[in-house]
Structures are given as C-alpha cells and as structure tokens.
Amino acid sequence: MSLDKVDYVTEEAPRQATIFDVARLAGVSHQTVSRVVNDLPNVRPSTRVRVEEAIKKLRYVPSPAARALVTRRSRTIGLIATGGPEYGPSSTVLYFNAAARDARWSVFTANMTDSDPSSIRGAVEAFLRQNVEGIAVISGHEGSADVVAGMELTIPLVALEATPHAGLATVGADQYNGARNAVRHLIELGHRGIAHLAGPADSVDARERERGWRDELGANDLAARVIGIGDWSPSSGHRFGEACDLSGLTAIFAANDQMSIGLIHALNARGLAVPADMSIIGFDDIPEAAYVSPPLTTVRQDFETIGRDMLSTLLSRINGESATELPQSLPTLIERASTGLARRAS
Amino acid sequence: MSLDKVDYVTEEAPRQATIFDVARLAGVSHQTVSRVVNDLPNVRPSTRVRVEEAIKKLRYVPSPAARALVTRRSRTIGLIATGGPEYGPSSTVLYFNAAARDARWSVFTANMTDSDPSSIRGAVEAFLRQNVEGIAVISGHEGSADVVAGMELTIPLVALEATPHAGLATVGADQYNGARNAVRHLIELGHRGIAHLAGPADSVDARERERGWRDELGANDLAARVIGIGDWSPSSGHRFGEACDLSGLTAIFAANDQMSIGLIHALNARGLAVPADMSIIGFDDIPEAAYVSPPLTTVRQDFETIGRDMLSTLLSRINGESATELPQSLPTLIERASTGLARRAS
C-alpha cells in the first residue's frame, strides 16, 4: 500500500484509473473488480490475483465520492468541538483523531469557540450532507451534546462529558469519584475546612467534580463551601483567589489545574504559603503541573484513553453493536507538593 | 438557513430531496435548479424565486458526493497535524478549523503523534482520494511539510513553520525577530551572559528562535551559549535546569514557556532565585504564563491570527490568486516578573 516516490498527479494528468481501467487490464468485468476491492466472496482465487495485480499496476484507488453516492456510506465521522484551546479537550480531540486514523476512518472536525445551538446545528447539518456515519461531540459546554441529541439523528452519536441521554452515548472519566479521591486525600491529611473552586456551571464535568467534593465532605460530616465559579482559566482562578473569604479553610479543591495555578498565585500574593497555610489540589494533571511552585497535587485524567474510547464506542455503534458497556476510567490521584498536613484553621 | 426543530431524518425516512424533486415542484428543469443553487446568471428573477421557494420547502441540500463526483471539487481541505497536545500547535489547529467553518469549507484532520514520512504520505493519499482541494500542515517537525511538498501535488499546500520551499507557502509569526526582541530586552536590563535553552532541532521555529538569539547577541558582541536542547516540554526544561552549567550567566532565553517553567523550577531547587539571580524569558505566552511564580516575561504569539492566516492563504491559493504576500506577524514582548536588572554574573 505504501508507494514511494510517486508522481501523484503528473503534468500530463493521466487521469486517475477507474474501475473500468482495472477491469480491462485484468480482462474481467468491472463488477468483478468491485468484488475484489470490497473483499466479497465468490471470486476465483486466480481471478482475484489477476485483478489485484492490475490494481497495483494502475495504482487504482476507488473514488470515495462515487462510492458515497451509491452506498450512502462514507467511512467518515463528524467531530464537533466547542471551547478554546484548553489542554483537556484539545488533547481528547487529538487522540480521537489519531485513533480514527489508525482505524482508517476520516474525520471532519468542526471547531467552534462558542457553543451556540444554531452553530452546532449548522455543523451537524453540514456533516449530514457529507454523509458522516457518526458524530462525536467533545465539548466543555453542557448543552452541546443535547442539542445534537435533540436533532434525533439516525446516525450514532457519542459525547464527552454529558448527562446520560436517550440515544446519546457518553464516554469519559469518572469525574465524581476522581473528585472524591481528591477530597479524601485532603481529609486524610487532616483537613476539615475544604472549599471548592468550581468550574463553569454549564460543564457536566465541573458539576460532577463539585458533587464528588460535596459528597465526600458530607460522608465525613464536613461543611461545604464554594469560593467561586471559574471558567477553567488561570486568570479566573487568580481572580477568586484574590477576593475569596478564606476563614476556616485549610484546603481548596480546584476544579482543574489551571485554576489551581491562578489560585496559588493569588494566595501567595496575599501572603499565604502553599501548602503550609493552605493546601491546594487540582484536576487533570497538565504537563506543567509537576513544575510549578509548589508542584501540584492533582488528579490525573488520561485523555488519550478517553479520546480512543470515544472513537471505539462510536465505531461499535456504527457497526450496530449497540449498548455495550460504556468505558469509564477512574482518574488517579497524583500526590505532589501543593498539599500537606493540615494546620489549625486560621 | 437556520431551521428550528426539524426532524432531520424521520422514521419514515422520506428520502432526502434531490434536485429533481425541487425541479418538479418549481415546474422547471433540474438544470435550472442547479443554476439557482450555484448562483449562476441567466435565470429570470421570478424563476429564481420560485426555485428558491421549492428548495426551502423541500429542505433541499445538494449532495456533496454527487457534486464531487462530477466536478472533482469538494470544498474540502486536508489538515495534517503532527505532535502532541502542545498549546501552540493545538491552538493553531483549532483556529484554522474555526476559520474554515466560517468560510463554509470542510476540513479533514489527520492527527499523528509522530511525523513519520510514510504516515504523512498515507494521510495525504487519503486526502487526495477524498478530493481535498488543498492541504495544510501544522507540524512541530521540520521534515513534515517537505514530505508533502515532495509529493509534488497539483493542489495548493500551506505549512506552518517550515523552510521556504518551491510550491510551499509558509505562514507563521516572525520567530526570528520575536527572539531578537526577547534578547534585546534582556540586554537592555544589563544582562551580558545570556544563554539559550533551545527547542528541538527538527523544529524550524526552534531554530529561528535560536538564530534570533544568536544574532542579537552577536550584534552586541556578546557570547552565545546553548544550555540544552529540549523537546518543548516542562520536563525537558527541568532536566536541563538541573544539570546545566550556569557560570557567567545572568539570563536564559528559553525557546518556549513550558520549558521556562520547568527550568525555573529546577533553578529554584538549586537555590537560585528568578529573577534576582537569573532572569528567564520564554516564548508563546501560554495562559498559565502570567500566573506562575514569578510571572513569566515572554514573547506572545497570536495563534488565532496564525491559524486564520493559514486558512486564508490556502483558500486564496486554491482560488488561483497565487503568490500574494504571505502574512507574517511579529510576536510581541510581554514584560512580567521573570526578568529583572542584571546583577554581576556569578
């Protein structure tokens, strides 16, 4: 399959070979060529070989357009991604794409910074016209997947971080238990006043992390307090870190690493040391997390696995193997230096 | 164009309308419908209106497959992205995609973590089969764009960060002058021993930044010393920060922010304060840069502009408007707190 040093389109443009060219060269009908190409049975081995040789000789490659026209299939997936270049989503997108490549599927990507329903619908409509066989939604915004699900497509749909929904498969890490583990770690260090710096309200992941935090606190008869609702960005973490009321607190669980970084920076500016005065735990384990000061204790998500799981889930839906167990990984706690033993709350 | 609450594919599957359905309803020939759809002249206004109404009523949308089959055009672009989820490239990919959406073009993305020539060729071949009308390469690896360029395609090609090459348009920020500005800033602060923590050797951007650093130093009769060649990651910055010889140095220009972060962390561990003992300047201005300790002085690249410029360059090539001036923006210096006045070198 791998051809070296080929003039893909030479000046004389010898017109890409068609199925008929191959048929003529092999001395068979075009239909037989089609059978060979599609690996259908009932072709005599000797004929098959002859056809394969002709294919190789002519460098024949079937036209996806012609194929799509008649089969209404395209071996193509549509991917909708909303939000900016945050580490988590963009990693997931990247690995989803890589997995698709490995599986020899093509993917159309529609990136949009907002998650305006009509933009999303527009993107889906464009995908539909292209005969995509499935749609994946990787969105930080809760509504996005529901918008697509609400279109009641006949093609499978898989979404990252969305509420379970009829006809909508969701894949992702277990944010809830990841968050509980984070909080449990804090409790084990002796902390009792553990606040939360939440992620955006329209993010299911953010809400799951908050719920995990709240439940773990509840299970230990501890009070819950949210010090702010950020937008995942370091600057939002910084903003809340500057302004929030820290009384009674010895630890803060931030909804992601980037906000942790902003938060720590603001805390330092207020004369508070981390973790001596305040323990901070993040979420995601971005590459920088190990190298900021102090190195961040966090909960690692494996975005590569998530992206690949999304693809394989979608592909199995496309192949009709519906309702298999949906993959869900458990994020793991990474202990570094931003958490420490609790001191008496100030 | 925006339809609300539509059953995109109802259970009875009333077969997506074709051009003939529209023609029948409007009482014209399919060819006239085609003219209206493609906005060709010589259609009586009243006829045009009638056809447009029929289109709207039937929710007719032309089939890209059929169109591509006959025109051999697809209004589709192939995007090749190599490397992992680093901030710069993934942002560029994202904004490229967003710009394409705005222009109503579809884009196939082929993401690969490596930049193996045969993978790249494979991706290009797949794109060609899909009748893409142009290819964009966003790669951290130098060879990538050249591999594609070497295939001598007849469709336009645009690449980020690549050496100028026949038939290859490159778009990007002016890494060289950005780097010179960074170094000049250091010199203005009184630094004389200014080392460089370089990016990977196979990256043109990395080499341009190094060249800028070297030339600015040379222009001021200062000696140049590279303390390491990293891979853009914080951990590589950290590694070199731990081991390098710092004698005679009061400042280090790191090839990107992430390596700066790792570097600073290692320096701190060696008992060196930034910027008191050593000034550090990075490149890119990632969102975290302002919130690490100390906030990073860096050179900001506008990835959104780069991504959008890549798209518009590619589109204008596709439309035959060749050889327009290639956009190149100048990254801007962002002064924060990781650089300070030079002390006497140790």
Added chain:
DNA sequence: AAGCAAACTGTGAGCGCTAACAACTTTTCA
C-alpha cells in the same frame, strides 16, 4: 413587422461506483 441577438430554459450524457439480478461454469450427488 421582420429579423437578429441576447436572455433564458431544457435535454442528454456521464462522473465512478455498487446493487440486483441474469447468465454461465463447475461441482455434487442421486
């Protein structure tokens, strides 16, 4: 009012492929 150009509109072919079925071989088994 005839005549001609310009403006419109329609017809037929064919892009490259697969689906459906017809036709021809070979094998199998009574």
Added chain:
DNA sequence: TGAAAAGTTGTTAGCGCTCACAGTTTGCTT
C-alpha cells in the same frame, strides 16, 4: 450420467449532480 446446487462472472440500472449544447423566448433594431 445427468440434473440440481453451488460457485463464478457479466449486464444493466441507477446514485445526484454538472457540463455541453440544443432549443425556446424575449427584447431591440431598422
């Protein structure tokens, strides 16, 4: 040995669209 069964191959008809060109109408001259 012959007929049915199984295996193999070919034929035809589209998929939905655009292109090239033919045909029809309309507007403008003289």
